[in-house]
Amino acid sequence: AEEVGGGDKEVVKDYFNKSGFERWKKIYGETDDVNRVQRDIRLGHSKTVENVMKMLTDEGPLQGVTVCDAGCGTGCLAIPLAKEGALVTATDISAAMVAEAEKQAREQLDLGKEGISLPKFEVSDLESLEGKYDTVVCLDVLIHYPQSKADGMIAHLASLAENRLLLSFAPKTFYYDILKRIGEFFPGPSKATRAYLHSEADVERALEKVGWRIRKRGLTTTQFYFSRLIEAVPA
Ligand code: SAM
Numbered sequence: 001a002e003e004v005g006g007g008d009k010e011v012v013k014d015y016f017n018k019s020g021f022e023r024w025k026k027i028y029g030e031t032d033d034v035n036r037v038q039r040d041i042r043l044g045h046s047k048t049v050e051n052v053m054k055m056l057t058d059e060g061p062l063q064g065v066t067v068c069d070a071g072c073g074t075g076c077l078a079i080p081l082a083k084e085g086a087l088v089t090a091t092d093i094s095a096a097m098v099a100e101a102e103k104q105a106r107e108q109l110d111l112g113k114e115g116i117s118l119p120k121f122e123v124s125d126l127e128s129l130e131g132k133y134d135t136v137v138c139l140d141v142l143i144h145y146p147q148s149k150a151d152g153m154i155a156h157l158a159s160l161a162e163n164r165l166l167l168s169f170a171p172k173t174f175y176y177d178i179l180k181r182i183g184e185f186f187p188g189p190s191k192a193t194r195a196y197l198h199s200e201a202d203v204e205r206a207l208e209k210v211g212w213r214i215r216k217r218g219l220t221t222t223q224f225y226f227s228r229l230i231e232a233v234p235a
Contacts, residue, residue, distance in 0.1 A: 009093070009125060012144045016094035025100060028074045037224050044225025048139060048168055049077050051218045053084075055166060055231050056135065062086040063115055068133040068160060070126040071141035075101030078119045079108050081137075088119035089133065095123045127156055136161035140227060142169040142203075146196050154206040164233050165212065171219070171228040172197035200228060207232050 016024070027038050027045070034042060056062060063085035069078045072090035078101060081088050090105075092098045102121045110116055126138065136157050142150050150169075158165050180197060204214055211234060218229040 013093045013125070016092075017096045021094060021096040021100070024097075025074055028076050040222050040224045044220055044222035044227065045076070045140065047220045047222070048227050048229060049080065051220060051229055052077060052137060052139065052166055052168075053080055055216055055218065055229070056081075057084065059164075065135060066133045067135045067137060068129065068131075069119075070129060070136060070138040070157060072101050072121075073097050073140075075104045075119075077137060077139060079105050082109055082116060082119050085115045086135075087117060089122065089131075090119040091122045091124045091126070091129060093123070093125040098123045126153060129156070129160055131160060132162055133160055134163050135166070136164075137166045139166075139168045140170075142167065142198055143195050147198055147202050150196075150198060150203070151206040151209075154203065155210045158207065158210050158212050158232065164215075164231055165207075166229065166231050167203065168220075168227045168229045169198045169203060170195060170226050172199040172202075173226075200230075203228075203230065208235070211235050 026034055027042050061084070062081060065086050067081050067086045067088050069081065069088060069090045072078045072092045074097060075090060078088050078090035082105065090098070090101055092101070098121050101119075105119055105121075109118060111118055126141065138153075138157055142153065145153065154167065157167070177197060180195065200217075207214065212232045213235040214230050215233045216231040220227045220229065
């Protein structure tokens with residue numbers, strides 16, 4: 001019952017409202033009750049958030065810039081974006097995640113300060129999002145979907161973005177593919193979700209199909225966390 005996969009959105013949603021919520025809240029949090037693998041993933045993920053903040057701010061200040069954080073989880077990115085003055089819409093398929101992100105944002109943001117606003121939090125799968133944003137970001141969400149589903153998700157995210165789309169995904173490199181296969185032979189208790197890897201060429205093709213090109217690339221690797229980060233812009 002712990003296996004998530006087949007691109008089954010309902011199963012992913014259920015997982016992130018229950019056991020997955022508890023697991024990821026812990027990993028993305030600061031408490032000490034994490035094992036070695038979880039601690040490593042926490043570190044890798046925090047580096048991805050740092051890399052995203054750098055990619056974004058390198059192009060100019062975020063004050064007043066509209067940003068959609070699709071699949072926001074517990075708000076690890078939405079909160080630092082709001083701290084920079086961005087006008088953030090943070091959404092997730094999991095109501096539990098959205099509630100936690102809002103709670104943390106209220107605790108961590110100095111809402112009395114000029115230019116800082118509470119993100120707009122919404123429960124929604126990214127496929128149902130509407131509207132236009134200067135910037136759309138979607139971090140570590142594609143890992144839950146096979147490339148056949150990811151193509152449509154990427155196209156939809158690009159349609160919401162006016163200027164740029166930042167995406168991170170677990171890269172399907174030879175080395176990591178092998179690691180993943182080994183993982184499938186020895187599924188430990190911490191391996192609660194099925195992970196889909198994506199080749200950079202496939203992601204690039206999906207973007208090109210809708211008239212976008214990759215402008216910047218980054219990669220975060222720790223022992224157990226691999227994440228390719230790309231910034232795409234209209235071609
Ligand atoms: N982006 C956040 C971050 O990097 O801190 C969270 C990453 S977490 C590994 C994946 C998140 O994607 C979960 O919160 C999950 O509920 C959400 N998610 C999965 N499928 C989704 C979908 N189709 N639409 C929106 N959110 C989704």
